[in-house]
Amino acid sequence: MEPVSLIVTALTAGAVAAAKDTAEKGVKDTYQGLKTLIKRKFANDALAQAMVEAKPEDIKKAEGLLKDKIVEAGVDKDNEITKLAQDLLDKLQEQPGGQQIITQNISNVKYAATSGTGNASISGITEHGTSKDD
Template sequence: MEPMALILTALVAGATAAAKDTAGTAVKDAYNGLKHLLKKKFEGDALAQAVVDAKPEDIDKAEGLLKTKITEFSVEKDTEILRAAKTLIDTLNSESVIQGGSPYVTVGGNFQGILGNVNTEKGDTHITFG
């Protein structure tokens, strides 16, 4: 997965999951860790920091701005942030499976990042959002 997509996917998925009562401590900790690193990287830019703290739907709406800020601050080259984003996605997936669900975030093949359930059959991709 490209670094930009990894960061955006982790941030939106983490915000969505952390807002739910069923989110476990590991998910909340991983999400807060990613947010902390991003806000530290965006130090001095109140707008970028506000987007990181926003609700999932607002982060989605501000995707263009966030992409610009990620590039401007070279966030996509920060290995600590990339590692935190990957850890968050892995934590979301493992917690979802433990609770009897399917993976929360599935990435593979040519996918950049997809929220929801993804089933692949002979090259066709079926996406179900739920």
């Protein structure tokens, strides 16, 4: 996942998890630390700071704008922020139900895989032509 999507996914999933009483202290602390670092990068952008503090559903609604703000401010180039975002997602995956909290938003993907439990039915898939990697 590219850094900008990693950061937005971590913010969204972190907001969902941190709102739950069952969230571990480590998850809440990592989420707060991530928000603090990102808000420092957005020091002169009140809208971007507000977006970092937004509810998960509001982050999703304005995801494109938030991604633009992240790129403009160079947040996606900050190794400390991307490492902390990945650390948060890793911590979330370790929690019961954590995998369900995380939603990955990946663009320009030719094939994607997902896992889970339960029954599934897939039909009507047809592929024509060939693809060539860029």
